[in-house]
Ligand code: SAH
């Protein structure tokens with residue numbers, strides 16, 4: 526296994542810290558940061574404004590990229606799924622969703638997830654480990670290079686719960702938003718959380734500029750705790766309090782709520798009405814996501830039921846959108862990411 530530490534997950538200040546023993550001029554850290562994140566190089570050898578000797582020293586002590594591409598699949602709608610092997614042999618996935626005006630990458634924050642939402646394939650894996658800031662940022666760099674696409678939007682909607690890996694996710698956002706690096710506009714980076722209440726307070730107090738999406742999925746506590754075990758620990762009332770705190774502190778434009786439509790569970794007219802009254806006082810956008818097929822037995826509403834639900838929701842005073850299912854034929858859609866290789870090896874051990 527690779528023992529040299531990677532410089533890819535470090536901020537400029539952290540790079541200058543690790544370079545101290547090499548007695549380099551102060552601007553060296555900035556140069557290296559720019560080579561890694563702006564020029565997206567794979568090796569120190571390519572850093573042509575650094576002396577040959579020091580490039581050699583850098584590659585003796587450090588590395589840059591650590592993710593191995595195992596497989597890339599392209600769906601009929603153009604969605605691309607990337608399966609990565611991590612340095613410790615574990616696997617995780619990223620998804621690129623090209624669209625007319627923007628290219629969105631959906632990145633992972635953890636290998637698996639501990640929260641076990643009943644409809645989500647990642648949840649069935651349990652948590653294998655947190656990703657490092659470098660492993661989070663590298664998903665964006667590698668996909669940009671391999672697909673030769675500019676990436677305009679980053680969403681933490683791959684594997685894992687970003688707020689259960691808070692400091693590493695925030696560090697990755699800071700690196701991705703750095704104007705001398707990949708320079709993704711901060712408002713085009715969105716963290717999606719299932720509602721880890723203390724972290725919503727912390728995120729507000731840390732005054733971070735990235736977008737926030739909350740996975741709501743039910744308009745009342747009783748139903749929410751039936752499908753999302755985390756709702757027992759952080760009930761809907763306290764979640765809504767934390768969201769009001771967040772909205773008041775920042776005078777933000779709006780927050781996004783996500784609502785997976787599970788037929789026969791949360792897609793009746795009664796739920797639509799409750800959802801309108803719950804969210805009306807909040808400056809928000811609601812994104813309805815017809816459930817994607819996985820092995821967990823939940824279904825999207827049939828077209829008539831979806832139409833009825835959406836028609837009622839259109840009366841809401843906030844914006845409502847219905848998400849297109851992208852990449853379903855390569856199991857790249859939300860809630861479909863579960864590393865089959867990892868599962869197979871677990872089965873083989875048993
Ligand atoms: N853990 C975070 C982010 C990753 S999940 C969260 O839950 O928000 C990304 C999104 O996919 C969430 O909104 C999640 O609820 C949704 N999702 C999970 N399973 C799904 C499924 N089967 N169909 C559609 N969306 C799903």
Ligand code: SF4
Nearest residue numbers: 638641642645648719
């Ligand atoms: Fe984890 Fe999000 Fe899946 Fe729930 S929906 S199990 S929080 S990844």
